[in-house]
Amino acid sequence: MDDTREILQGVRLLNPLGGFDGVVDVAVQRGSVLWIRKASCDPSGLWLLPGLVDMHVHLRTPGYEDAETLETGLRAAVAGGVTRVGMMPNTTPVLDSLSLTQSVKKKGESLGLARIEPIPCVTCGCAGEVCIDLESFANRGITCFSDDGSPVESDKALLDAFHRVACFNGVIIEHPEVTAMAAGGSVNLGRASTETGARGIPESAEYLDVKRCIDILRDSRSGARLHLTHLSSPESVRLVYGAVSEGLKVTCDVTPHHLALDEATVIARGPVAKMNPPLRSEESRKSIVDMIRRGMVTAIASDHAPHTARRKELPLSTAAFGITGLETLLSVTLDILGREAGMRPLNIIRLLTTAPAAILNTALPDIAAGKSLNMILFDPELEWTYSRTFSNSSNSPFFGERLKGRVVRVWFERELYREGEFV
Numbered sequence: 001m002d003d004t005r006e007i008l009q010g011v012r013l014l015n016p017l018g019g020f021d022g023v024v025d026v027a028v029q030r031g032s033v034l035w036i037r038k039a040s041c042d043p044s045g046l047w048l049l050p051g052l053v054d055m056h057v058h059l060r061t062p063g064y065e066d067a068e069t070l071e072t073g074l075r076a077a078v079a080g081g082v083t084r085v086g087m088m089p090n091t092t093p094v095l096d097s098l099s100l101t102q103s104v105k106k107k108g109e110s111l112g113l114a115r116i117e118p119i120p121c122v123t124c125g126c127a128g129e130v131c132i133d134l135e136s137f138a139n140r141g142i143t144c145f146s147d148d149g150s151p152v153e154s155d156k157a158l159l160d161a162f163h164r165v166a167c168f169n170g171v172i173i174e175h176p177e178v179t180a181m182a183a184g185g186s187v188n189l190g191r192a193s194t195e196t197g198a199r200g201i202p203e204s205a206e207y208l209d210v211k212r213c214i215d216i217l218r219d220s221r222s223g224a225r226l227h228l229t230h231l232s233s234p235e236s237v238r239l240v241y242g243a244v245s246e247g248l249k250v251t252c253d254v255t256p257h258h259l260a261l262d263e264a265t266v267i268a269r270g271p272v273a274k275m276n277p278p279l280r281s282e283e284s285r286k287s288i289v290d291m292i293r294r295g296m297v298t299a300i301a302s303d304h305a306p307h308t309a310r311r312k313e314l315p316l317s318t319a320a321f322g323i324t325g326l327e328t329l330l331s332v333t334l335d336i337l338g339r340e341a342g343m344r345p346l347n348i349i350r351l352l353t354t355a356p357a358a359i360l361n362t363a364l365p366d367i368a369a370g371k372s373l374n375m376i377l378f379d380p381e382l383e384w385t386y387s388r389t390f391s392n393s394s395n396s397p398f399f400g401e402r403l404k405g406r407v408v409r410v411w412f413e414r415e416l417y418r419e420g421e422f423v
């Protein structure tokens with residue numbers, strides 16, 4: 001263990017757990033925070049934040065290692081300041097068995113990078129019909145489930161899942177989509193479908209499934225937790241907010257790209273900006289930004305979805321859905337919510353740390369004396385071009401773009417990353 005003591009002087013500590021926002025000196029030694037004191041010098045301009053929790057990540061392994069391996073995915077996570085990754089189950093084979101889920105987690109974590117929170121399927125084969133043995137996972141501390149990539153199609157299976165996860169405070173994470181309405185679609189129904197000629201996906205294909213899940217949750221009287229992921233329609237957020245107001249345990253997340261981009265990007269750039277749900281109208285985008293400002297959205301998650309060039313360099317109608325997002329998560333989110341919603345950095349960072357951690361039922365990230373290191377140093381003024389990636393894939397509309405604010409150092413139990421390189 002490295003005994004060297006390092007003092008980070010004059011950093012702005014933003015720690016959502018205690019609601020702290022102030023300039024301090026922080027000493028680190030032997031993998032822990034030694035002390036935090038009032039700053040002894042002028043502010044350095046750098047921010048110190050807890051490691052981010054990205055609750056929606058596709059690591060593609062097993063099955064699509066040419067798009068991402070556990071190592072490349074977790075390196076991309078760390079480079080983006082993410083130290084805890086919610087791993088979605090739509091791999092090949094899918095994560096619906098305890099042995100595979102545990103072995104992927106173990107293999108990933110043996111790399112000594114970010115931690116993996118596996119999110120196995122709700123239903124066998126992620127097929128949407130019959131629940132897996134949810135309790136056997138809960139007995140091993142795995143309590144979040146999703147059929148992401150698809151919704152839990154069967155009402156009966158969803159009802160069953162709610163009753164069962166309620167017993168261990170688990171959560172069902174729904175990818176809200178009425179598949180029959182979205183089938184064959186590639187872009188937003190409206191300007192994008194008209195201008196590109198590709199088939200459109202209406203917002204209702206999302207919010208009608210949000211409504212269905214909330215209705216089943218209410219009827220279940222189970223007290224279970226439901227999380228609706230990557231919402232793109234203001235109506236979906238309104239439904240979630242309504243459910244919360246009536247006392248149901250419903251949360252939701254939005255991706256940075258649905259906040260920063262609208263359908264004009266897919267019209268101009270094509271498949272690199274094709275994702276599901278699609279980029280929506282400028283009006284919807286603005287509404288969602290405003291809903292975040294008003295506290296109606298629980299968390300931000302990247303929906304990091306790497307694909308090889310072979311699966312993306314195709315006509316809009318056949319190219320794969322999804323973009324990478326781990327490395328740009330923090331820069332894009334801080335920029336858009338700071339600029340357009342006028343939110344304080346501490347409140348934005350909460351959406352990327354303690355809020356998703358609480359949904360995932362995992363330890364709340366914290367920077368405090370005596371705590372194991374889990375923190376990132378961020379330069380909010382640094383302008384950079386996103387031109388290099390640690391991911392195996394570079395299918396991001398932000399790739400090659402200028403961004404403001406960059407992760408410069410990352411510690412997770414030890415120092416992992418410094419100025420673009422792994423330590």
Ligand SMILES: [Zn+2]
Pocket residue numbers: 148149150175230276
């Ligand atoms: Zn999804």
